[in-house]
Amino acid sequence: MASPTNSQKTVSDDDEVDYSIKPEFYDSDLDDKDELWMVKKRDGRTSDAVLSCPACFTTVCLECQRHEQYVTQYRAVFVVNCKVDTDRVLQQNAMPSKVGKRRRDSEMQETGSEDNEKVNPVFCSACSTEIGVVDSEEIYHFFNVIPSEP
Ligand SMILES: [Zn+2]
Incomplete structure (x- = not known):
């Protein structure tokens, strides 16, 4: 009745929710961190201070x-x-x-x-x-x- 194919439903569930309430670029902070992370990881010898x-x-x-x-x-x-x-x-x-x-x-x-x-x-x-x-x-x-x- 409500859930005929349970396994498929769980996969797509998140996507459906995302479309309606996804805020725009709310995680720009995350970008900065990623960048830092990359810099640090580049050769393991980049100095932080x-x-x-x-x-x-x-x-x-x-x-x-x-x-x-x-x-x-x-x-x-x-x-x-x-x-x-x-x-x-x-x-x-x-x-x-x-x-x-x-x-x-x-x-x-x-x-x-x-x-x-x-x-x-x-x-x-x-x-x-x-x-x-x-x-x-x-x-x-x-x-x-x-x-x-x-
Ligand atoms: Zn000293």
Whole structure:
């Protein structure tokens, strides 16, 4: 009676609804994000910001990526004016670090998958302020830095 072909109906249902109430370009915001995403993904080395030491403003990184969820956290492979304390090993729980320097498609599944990541603290070489950590894949994670436009 009402639904003779159930399987086909479920497929086309969304389309029918869309035509009547679809707002125009309400997701222009999404466009911006997509663009950013593309830029970031292009070769994995596009910089989101220049990072500076919060204490003495020495530049510590010119090429970094801002973390998707933790906007105050940045990760980088190439750094300047940093020193790593290799004697001190920290255990970082659920460190969002598994997104590799050259991996491109794993960003979505990174959170909480790996715990007990071993990392070394990273300091500003000028004033020895602790500004982040470096993980076993030599990816730097900065969370105590001042970002500015690249
Ligand atoms: Zn400093």
